[in-house]
Amino acid sequence: xxxxxxxxxxxxxxxxxxxxxxxxxxxxxxxxxxxxxxxxxxxxxxxxxxxxxxxxxxxxxxxxxxxxxxxxxxxxxxxxxxxxxxxxxxxxxxxxxxxxxxxxxxxxxxxxxxxxxxxxxxxxxxxxxxxxxxxxxxxxxxxxxxxxxxxxxxxxxxxxxxxxxxxxxxxxxxxxxxxxxxxxxxxxxxxxxxxxxxxxxxxxxxxxxxxxxxxxxx
Numbered sequence: 001x002x003x004x005x006x007x008x009x010x011x012x013x014x015x016x017x018x019x020x021x022x023x024x025x026x027x028x029x030x031x032x033x034x035x036x037x038x039x040x041x042x043x044x045x046x047x048x049x050x051x052x053x054x055x056x057x058x059x060x061x062x063x064x065x066x067x068x069x070x071x072x073x074x075x076x077x078x079x080x081x082x083x084x085x086x087x088x089x090x091x092x093x094x095x096x097x098x099x100x101x102x103x104x105x106x107x108x109x110x111x112x113x114x115x116x117x118x119x120x121x122x123x124x125x126x127x128x129x130x131x132x133x134x135x136x137x138x139x140x141x142x143x144x145x146x147x148x149x150x151x152x153x154x155x156x157x158x159x160x161x162x163x164x165x166x167x168x169x170x171x172x173x174x175x176x177x178x179x180x181x182x183x184x185x186x187x188x189x190x191x192x193x194x195x196x197x198x199x200x201x202x203x204x205x206x207x208x209x210x211x212x213x214x215x216x217x218x
Contacts, residue, residue, distance in 0.1 A: 019037045019038025019039075024037075024038050025037070025038045025039040026038060026039065027039055027191060027192065027195045029195075029198075029199065030109065030115065032068055032069060032072055032108070032109050032110050033066070033067045033068035033069045033072065033073070033110075033113070033202075033203075034067040034113065034192060034195050034196060034203075035067065035109070035113055035114070035115050036067070036113045036114070039191070040188065041064070041065065041067075041113060041158065041188055041189070041192070042147060042158045042159040042188070043184075043187045043188045046183065046187040047179045047180060047183045047184050047187055047188075048179070048180040048183040049177055049178065049179060049180070050178040050179065050180050051176075051177070051178040052145070052177050052178075053145060053175055053176075053177065054175075054176050054177075054178060055173040055174065055175055055176070056148070056155060056173060056174050056176050057173055057174070058079065058080055058164055058165070058167050058168035058172075058173070058174055059078065059080055059168070060154075060155050061078070061079045061080075061146075061148065061155050061156075061157050061164050061174060062075075062076050062077065062078055062079065062154050062155060062156050062157065063075060063076065063077045063078075063079060063082055063156070063157065063161065064149075064156040064157055064158050065156075065189065065192060065206055065209065065210070066111075066112040066113060067112065067113035067192065067206075068110060068112070068113075069202045069203060070202065070203065070204055070205050070206075072110045073205055073206060075205060075206055075209060076154070076205075076209075079157060079161050079164045079165055079168070080165065080168045082161065082165070083100065083101040083102040083105055083111070084102060084161045084162055084165045085165040085168065085169070086100055086101060086102060087100045087101075087102035087103070087165075088131065088162065088165045088166055088169055089169060091127060091128060091131040092131075092135075092169050097124045097127055098119070098122065098124065103119055103122070106119060107119040134162065134163070134166055135166065135170070138163070138166050138167055138170055138172060139170070141175070143163055143175070144160075144163070145160075145175045145176055145177040146159065146160030146163050146164055146174050146175065146176045146177070147159040147160055147176070147177050147179060148160075148176045148177070148178055148179070149178065149179045149180075149181045149184050150178065150181055151181060151209065151212065151213055151216075152212065152216075155176075158179065158184070160174075160176075181213060181216070181217065182216075182217040185210075185213050185214060185217050186217070189210060189213065190214070192206075192210070193207070193210040193211075193214065196210070
């Protein structure tokens with residue numbers, strides 16, 4: 001498909017808005033991995049919830065599928081050792097934000113399934129305002145639960161790495177909603193799996209992970 005061969009960050013936002021407004025979904029190959037337009041790795045409606053509001057220690061929560069190639073993927077990295085945690089640590093302690101690995105990956109499109117972003121106009125003050133608001137939510141325990149799923153012996157954060165990292169920084173357990181892994185695979189991850197199988201040499205680590213989820217679901 002043409003969308004798999006043409007990729008330009010400048011039209012990415014326009015195409016994303018088009019997909020969102022017309023109910024269209026696309027997964028496409030880019031040099032850093034599989035990128036998404038209008039496609040959610042975390043489909044809110046269809047997936048069955050197994051448990052709600054359980055508390056888990058931040059140290060056991062792992063980074064999920066991010067669509068990136070083997071040399072770039074953070075799949076299976078503890079969130080407390082991830083670029084997200086380091087970025088929030090810099091916010092908490094007044095470190096240099098724009099020099100963090102998080103921002104470098106954000107600019108290069110190697111943070112997750114999103115395309116590269118222009119960081120020229122990012123302002124640290126805006127990040128600090130955002131951080132202060134999220135920090136207050138964690139202290140008040142009013143934040144939205146982190147959405148996780150179980151694969152093998154690991155707990156994977158599908159949605160909520162920032163909240164997980166913030167809870168870790170503030171010494172709190174993480175309030176989580178647990179998704180049914182079989183349902184998640186059927187409604188979302190199976191499509192990522194099929195896409196990556198077209199270029200298996202680039203995605204060996206993620207394919208092995210998805211193979212195990214699929215086999216456990218059968």
